[in-house]
Amino acid sequence: MIQTAGGWIVADMPYQRMKDYLDELDRRGLLRRIAAPVDRAWQPACLAKWMYQALPDDERFGLMFEHVIGSRIPLVTGALGASTHTYAAALEIEPDRINEKLMAALINPIAPRSVNTAPCQEIVNEGEKVRLSDLPIPTWTPGKDAAPYLTTIVVTRDANGGFQNMAVYRTQVLDDRSVVINLSPGRHGFRCVRSFLDQGKPAPIAWVIAAEPAVHIATVANLVYGSEEVHFAGGLKGEPIELVKATTIDLRVPAAAEIIIEGEIHPGETANEGPFGEFAGFMGPVGERPRARIRAITHRRDPIYYGYTSQMPPSESTVIQSLTNAGVILKLLRHDLGEHSVHDVHIDLTFGGLLAHGVVAMTPAYPGHGKRVGRILTDLTPLKRVTVVDADVDIRDPVHLEWAMNSRFDPARDTVIIDDVYFPLHMDPSIRTADGKLAPGSKMVIDATQKIDAGSFSLPPRDMMLKALDLWRDLGLPEFRIPRRAWLRIDKS
């Protein structure tokens, strides 16, 4: 790693395993190791909940529970998505270059490489030796969830196309050798599994625990069906992700992972899943979902267990999904649709990128351009609200965003309500009906770009403001970091 003037790192070599990344977080004080014994039934989850409920983004850190009672394996949560800072560290860049890196990797994906031996298979447990209870799988909403849950990457394969899909689908532990997965219709993992079951064959499925950070980040991207997330992950890592054939099923899994759980879903086998605390902040209902038989658990000699913290937002799940999908949307607008007027995209970090609030910074080229881009996004993405502002606004700064809304947005003229947009997401509580059925929801575009030139900013000229910085220092007033908002303003003063 190379230290920059800003205190951040630039990668000279990508992380080869999750442990490399955790060591780097440790060096920066962004990981807390907890040596005291913890009860996985409630303690790790409640501590993680306090971190997300009490601490602001830039003060949060990953948690490593070194001694989980009843397991020999440490449990990590929150390390990838504690904050924008940890997410940027996972990508081995500075926080202000996240979208740039995501776009570059989406445009230049790197295909995976097959290997014959893998660290994730140093130890292979089959038959009687398969015991999910050996893993430190926590209960995430203690007192309310049905059981402990795996919250990690799920690999499936399309029986016809042959391609593999990676996504995170929460998975409830039923007993030592069976689980039920929250696979809902429309999700790519569901389509893969169906492609086997429809032919009367068992569907292979694997859970990947703690792969290289690039794999985790790529996995939550909303890509089109058939576009393999592992290629995006390779682009992020800057080299091919190594895949190895699973030991008991026909799937290829990340070789550098800490732990792999291999399973099969047999035709007609389902179970009740839930209740479970969902990302929108409410308990999700019980539903019938595919059940899987676990055939093997393979792992490194010294494995680490990783589980994402989700439930009440903000959470690790909302941070990583929002940051990743902002990059996916920026690439869609600029690269796929040729909207070079768009400079930047941000999704609020509190709702997982789904149903959330997307903010676009752009330079409109003609009247109505802002509304048009907003409409496109509401159509092509699961965002519920899209706000469009000029490129002179820092879209990650709520103070600056509020100023743009107050000074450049006229509600009657600049709002577009798009009614009856059917988006089948039962976890949006705002459109749930009393009988539990799905109702059509609506979306909103706010065009807060400047429609006429409102004149000069009411700040002294740039030279004078910079001279006043010296005066500030000479007078011994407390030091401060100049926010991007201020630079954008004085640059135009």
Ligand SMILES: Cc1cc2nc3c(=O)[nH]c(=O)nc-3n(C[C@H](O)[C@H](O)[C@H](O)COP(=O)(O)O)c2cc1C
């Ligand atoms: C912690 C966490 C849990 C998630 N749980 C689920 C889930 O249970 N079901 C689901 O459909 N999506 C879930 N997601 C979101 C999907 O993983 C994500 O949208 C992914 O891109 C979907 O991939 P797909 O388009 O290949 O289906 C979860 C995401 C995270 C980070």
